[in-house]
Amino acid sequence: MVNFEYLVPTKVVFGKDTEGEAGRLIKENGGTKALIHWGGDYVRTTGLLGRVEKGLDDAGISYVELDGVVPNPRLSLVKRGVELARQEGVDFVLAIGGGSAIDSSKAIAYGLANDFALEDLFLGKVGTDKIAKLGAISTLAGTGSETSNSAVINIDTLGERMLKRSYNHECGRPLFAIMNPELTYSVPAYQTAAPGADIMFHTMERYFTKVDHVELTDAMSEGLLRTVKTAVPEALADPKSYAARANLMWAGSLSHCGLTGTGRVGDFACHAIEHEIGALFDVAHGAGLTAIWSSWAKYVIDVDPARFAQFGVNVFGVENDFHDARATGLRGIAAWDQWCHSIGMPTSLKELGVNPTDEQIHEMAVGAVDARGGDHAGFFKELHVEDIEQILRDAR
Template sequence: MLNFEFSTPTKIIFGKGTHGEVGKEIKVRGYHKVLIHYGGTFLEENGVLDTVHKSLSDAGIAYIDFDGVVPNPRLKRAQEGVELCKKEGVDFILAIGGGSAIDSAKTIAYGLANDFDLEDLFLGKVTTTKIAPIGCISTIAATGSETSNSTVIDIETEDQGILKRSYNHDCARPLFAIMNPELTYTLPIYQTCSGAADIMMHTMERYFTNVEDVQLIDRISEGLLVTVRDEALKVIQDPTNYEVRANLMWAGSLSHNGLTGTGRIGDFATHKIGHELSAMFDATHGASLTAVWSSWAHYVYKTNIPRFAQFAVKVFAVEPNFHNLEETALKGIEAWDQWCHQIGMPTSLKELGINPTDEQVIEMAQKAADTGNGVIGGFMKLEKEDIIKIYQAAKG
């Protein structure tokens, strides 16, 4: 096990009706005016926004609504949010929604606390440890952004199209995360399952490591993976099952708060490869990951066959062949594909509805490689040509 630092400063308020407590949580911290950041119209339609407004008003806290969040959130909208915060004297950012709303809120918070151009932060030209205070109310089990240190945003450029970039620092962990599984009941099944796939991937990209003697975190990770594997199948049949929704929601946070990456070197190559699909084709995040994971797995599994065999046996209950671990490893990849299809997720670009040209593949591979200064991945180092081969294999 490697040396590590692990910080979980976010207070979790979990359970039925908890979104009505938001005013109390902000008041006790001494803030006075809140920017409520969200997207779509469902918060008005299901009464959540009214509940939040009342909670803030009852606590004597002023607020201003700021909508416009879209899947794969845009830097431009966040920059508009920064200007609104400065104009209105906002001292607290509240995100309501999933990863897109929370990441956009984090971006606004970075802009409010710093003087540099936000684009420079995400392009790696500047760094910071400062961010304005943020909290969130989660409405989807997926990215885990409510407890993570990660912020992902889309930058629209004139010469390179859309760049999906991230900035990671512990200052971006929200002060609190309110998590009411009831708010996920009306989420479309496709979005629910895409979220479940993202939870799986956040855990798997830490699980696939070449570091030895990490059994404790392996067992925690396998427990998360098996739970999400099973609950995703259940939620399709019973979307308003509170316990199922609760397990998925809590798994989303635990998968991406850093716990399952302690003591090891993980691998987020699939996320970087999938991000470029979302940037170029506006693909749903979780689906973009499942569309390429098995192609990545087939490309890299020989780096550590026992690790893939362990995944097969512990997560998908594949009968181990101790005389041929490679066979076991490959059956694990196959089992992953079968599970994805059971929950309606794609395992190829064709199934995702995307058929990139060779030029587009080269462009995406270059952009993915650029995020790691030419090399991505920890399980196996991948350069541009490796990424091109994975995209080509994923075409199906």
């Protein structure tokens, strides 16, 4: 186990009807005027926005609003949000939605607190520990952005092809996260399954590590993965299952707040690769991840077959061949593919609906490495450009 620091300062307010608490929580944190930021008709047509507005009115918090967030959120909208917030004297940013709305709100909060170009922040040219006050109301279980330190944005302002990049800093964790599982009842099946897979990945990217003696973190991770493995199909079968939705919502936060990475070094090569797929083809993040994972897994399994065997046995319950860890690990990978198909997720680029050319594969491989700021992506196995090219070719 390696040394680590673990701090999640976000106050979680979890349960039914909690969205009405936003005004009180903003006031507790010193906010006086909020920018409410979201995307899609759901927030308004279901009455959620009205309930949030009433809570702010009751607390004496004034507000302005900005709609328009789309999946794979765009920097161009973020810049509009920063301009609006400055014009209106906003001192608090309130996100309503899933990871896209929360990440877009985080980017606005960074822009509001700093005077550099936001492109430079997400391209790694500058850094900051300053962010405007920020809170979140989750309406989707998946990215865990409501308690994580990460913000992922698609840069669409450079006149080139879109770039999907992230900025990670502890200041980026919201001050509070309101999490009412009932708000996810009407989420469509695909938007339940893809973010559900993303929850799995946020722990799996940390689980596949070369660091030894992390038994407690392993046990927490495996419990979370088993819970999500069961809860996604349950939510698909019964969209109004409070138990399934609650488990997914809480797992989403725990999976990406850093808990399942304590004491070890994560990999995140699949995330680096998927960000390039998402930028080029604008696919759902979770689906892009499932499309490449088994190809990645088969490419790297020989680094530590026993870890893949442990994953297969403890998460998916495959039969353990005590004399052949690799064979057990491959059964675990096959079980993963079967689970993905059972919830409607792809396990290849073809199933995802994309067919990259060799030139695009090279472009994505270079981008995945460049985004990590070195000569490779990943920690479980260091992947160079040619390795990522092969994984993408295998995933076709």
